[in-house]
Amino acid sequence: MRPRKRVWIVDDSRLSMEAAARLLAPDYEVELFGDGAEVLESAASGLLPDVLLLDWNMPGISGGEVLRFLRSSPRTSALPILVLTSSADDRDLVESLSCGANDYVVKPCARPELVARVASLVRTKELRERAENAEREIADLLVRERAARADA
Numbered sequence: 250m251r252p253r254k255r256v257w258i259v260d261d262s263r264l265s266m267e268a269a270a271r272l273l274a275p276d277y278e279v280e281l282f283g284d285g286a287e288v289l290e291s292a293a294s295g296l297l298p299d300v301l302l303l304d305w306n307m308p309g310i311s312g313g314e315v316l317r318f319l320r321s322s323p324r325t326s327a328l329p330i331l332v333l334t335s336s337a338d339d340r341d342l343v344e345s346l347s348c349g350a351n352d353y354v355v356k357p358c359a360r361p362e363l364v365a366r367v368a369s370l371v372r373t374k375e376l377r378e379r380a381e382n383a384e385r386e387i388a389d390l391l392v393r394e395r396a397a398r399a400d401a
Contacts, residue, residue, distance in 0.1 A: 253278045254371050255296075259288040259315065260304035260333070265356060269302060269333060272360040273367060285310030289318060292325055300370045303350070305334035305341055313348055320349040327377060329370035333358075 256273055259282040260266040270279045280298070282288040285307055301319075305312035312332060319325040331352040332345040342353050351373070352366050 254299040255280065256300045256302060256367060257282060257288060257291070257298040258302045258333075259283075259285060259307075259312075260302075261307040262304070265304070265335070268357065269363065272363050276364060277367065284308075285312065285315040289315060292319065292328075297325065297328060299374055300329045300331060300367050302331050302333045302367075305332050305336055305345055313344060316345065316348045316350060327374075329374050331366060331370060333363075 254277050256277040257280050258266050258269050258273075260269070261284055263283070266281050266283070270281060273279050277299075280291075282291065286309060288301070288303075289310070303312045303315060312334065316330060316332075319328055319330065329351050330349070331354060332350045333354050333356055334341065334345075335356050336342075337355045345353055351370055354363065354366060
């Protein structure tokens with residue numbers, strides 16, 4: 250059995266965060282964070298999730314600041330991030346995607362939509378990782394082939 254994929258949810262609204270967690274808990278291991286600083290601290294020090302759900306409008310460190318910081322770090326630059334927010338403002342949508350969000354969903358949203366969007370981001374992450382592994386294997390084969398030719 251494969252381990253369950255990990256989803257982190259960061260939102261200043263406990264109610265919204267718990268609602269999203271209830272929708273995803275049957276399919277994912279969910280961890281909750283109450284603000285941007287808390288999630289950045291965890292991202293810097295521990296195992297990363299497979300997907301991060303990020304509220305856009307938070308006091309203190311905003312979702313935009315969290316997103317820009319994560320995208321600026323090599324360790325977290327490719328982390329799949331879904332902005333899950335109550336803001337239906339097109340400017341927030343465009344800004345979040347411009348900052349590097351992979352997707353944007355206005356809450357409240359239905360379970361099938363949220364689960365499908367998270368699953369899509371998980372698949373994309375897995376495909377990227379497989380492509381990176383294949384690229385490394387090819388590079389290793391080329392190095393060994395060159396070394397074998399040099400020895401011959």
